[in-house]
Amino acid sequence: MFSTIRPKTRLVGPVLVPVLLSVGLVLCVGAADRPDETELQVGFARVKITPEAPIRMAGYASRNKPSEGVLADLYAKAMAIADGRGERAVLITADVIGFNAAVADAICGRIMEKTTLQRRQILLNASHTHTGPVIGLPGATSYGLEGEAAARVHRYGLKLAGQLADLAVAALADLRPSKVSWGVGWADFVMNRREFTDRGVRLGFNPRGYVDRSVPVMRVDSPDGKLRGLMFGCACHNTTLTGKHYQLSADYAGFAQAYIEERLPGVQAMFMAGCGGSANPHPRGTVEAVEQHGRSLGAEVCRVAAEALSPVRGPLRVELKLVDLPLAPVPPREQLEEMIEGPSYIAFNARKMLAALDKNESLPTEYAAPFAVWQFGGDLTLVALPGEVVNEYVPLLESVLGHRKLWIAAYANDCFGYLPTARVLAEGGYETRCLYTATGFFAPEVEGVVLAEVRQMAEKVGRSLLD
Ligand SMILES: [Zn+2]
16 A cells, blocks of 8 residues: 555645645655654763862761762763654763752753753653762752852752753754663672661661662664663662762762773763662772772673673653652651650651641641653663662562563652651661651551552553563
């Protein structure tokens, strides 16, 4: 049918073309000319985001002075993806502690102003480095910063928002036909940090605790087979360096990216944080350890990339949904007063709750968090969860989504605090501190809500749940 129509359409004059177009584009275009919806175009861009002057650092409350020099530069990197139908999306990964809702809104607002992207087509992922700057904007002071320390953080945040908008524009301008594939390796330094002691669960070392040691790797080649980019993940806190370290760096994720880019000149390496809420690198505490973890992860990514990988094709379908996560009822005043005497991470929320009660303010019963799912044809589902998601969610999500063709990321779009499972909530420990950019502890029902919503989103974008 198309072969007979094609020559005719070529012969018709310009007056007839619009008529035929209105009848239906499919009549005018031969099968060979139709865009192949499985084909992907990919674009890359990068920008150095190392603060130029000493700045207060994020991640450890114990630090009491600004950064002192640079151990390794910080970067933000973007990967734009377009499919044959014209769907587009941009992933931005950055060596920062996290993007809270206000910061993510500001960044995405700037990106939407400068491009035709909608919010659902933008995915922000923070590496959660604990040797990077505090990320904040005017009006949202964190870490109790005031005066020049706060002003410096706000200037950095405003500049970063502009840089990330330009980064998205640059990645979209770099879109070109690409061959995408993926595979999975593993990381040996990922350690469950929820240590069970006679005084409850503390931050420590739990070699029998669950961790997701997978290292998903996405490889992007030009059609002639030239490697252009490697995006990889790891479900572990970027906390090899501790509160005593005052030199800026992107921890193991930065050293891994640098390792790959040194060995493969011209290739852009990108790190996407996984569900590492309950995992720390092991060992930790020294520059030698961070270099070692970076080398070992970088080498593993290179090893996986050199193997026979599975193809990743379009069509690309992206979803973003604000999900209302249920919060536990506010405890009675007497209990809150007891909680203030307990661990500081629990006292943090209890103190805010008491202050609200004192002012007769009502506290929210839910926290609305953005969940993202990107589906690549029948080849791969990328789930990008918000917050510091504990590793224990990985097997739960596999149980509702299937085990294969699945990449689970976290620290995406809104880093509001920890997202624990019902079991972790019952066991206690640091990860039960829950919200820190808002007020509240999650209810145990949060687990069921997360699993049901992600499953529904995955189904909507076309994941086959039998995989
Ligand atoms: Zn954390």
